[in-house]
Amino acid sequence: SQQGEEDPQALSIQEGENATMNCSYKTSINNLQWYRQNSGRGLVHLILIRSNEREKHSGRLRVTLDTSKKSSSLLITASRAADTASYFCATDGKAGGGADGLTFGKGTHLIIQP
Amino acid sequence: DVKVTQSSRYLVKRTGEKVFLECVQDMDHENMFWYRQDPGLGLRLIYFSYDVKMKEKGDIPEGYSVSREKKERFSLILESASTNQTSMYLCASRTTGITDTQYFGPGTRLTVL
Incomplete structure (x- = not known):
């Protein structure tokens, strides 16, 4: 079953702008x-x-996680x-982890858009 | 550098044919996965394996089987291909440990006529 649901389904912005995408999920992670x-x-x-982190950065990427709302956001700054x-x-999707x-x-x- | 390869990028088969999709990883990963990806449905897990000769059903195993005879190779088998199995098939692998990062192959776009 689908756990994560992204929002919006599609997003078009101008080069240089920031892009924000959201994700909601249903179970403990x-x-x-x-x-x-x-x-x-491929992906x-x-x-x-991680579930005990609230924010993480990697280059132009910024991810937030709100486990109380079961949601996350991905921000791409200065888009190209x-x-x-x-x-x-x-x-x-499983609090106990595993190989699933x-x-x-x-x-x-x-x-x-250029 | 991490590498997951899939035997074909594009494949066209006829209804009723037996189809083999091969996946090979060179990272000595224990866990391997097969997903299919369809527009509007995202990625769905078909089967996974956490060790040689071990396999577990995912969310949509019907119509598929798998084989893992060697650690680096995970095969997806369509015993009798049907048109509703036309899809993009993605293989992934992951080590056992703290990180859950999966490494994906380039995908095989299968068309069943």
Whole structure:
């Protein structure tokens, strides 16, 4: 079943602007991850935030996590044309962890207009 | 550098054919996964394996089977392909440990006619 749900489904902004995507989930998690997928390609891991963290940065990426609201946001600052891609949040969905696969949302398709 | 490869980028098969999708990882990861990705549905887990010869059903295992005879290789099998199995198939691997980061292959776009 789908755990993470991204919002918005699609986002188009001008190059240089900031892009914010949101993700909501339903069950307890150990961590939440964000992945990027360029058209017709595999997913690339961007950043992982643990359930005991509230904010994390990596380059132009900033991720927040609010476990009380079961939500996360991904902010991409100073967007570039190369950031055009689909972005997915993924949760482990099990408080005890394990080898189970991640549960992905349906993704936000981000388009950066030059 | 981490690498997950899939045997084909594009594949066209006919209804009723037996289809093998191969995935190989060179990271000595214990865990491997097969997902399918469809528009509007996102990624859904088909099967996963946490060790050689071990397999577990994911969310949508019907119509699929898997094989893990060697640690680096995880195969997805469609015993009798059907048109509703037309999809993008993504393989991923992960080590056992603190991090849950999965490493994905480039995907195989399968069309069943």
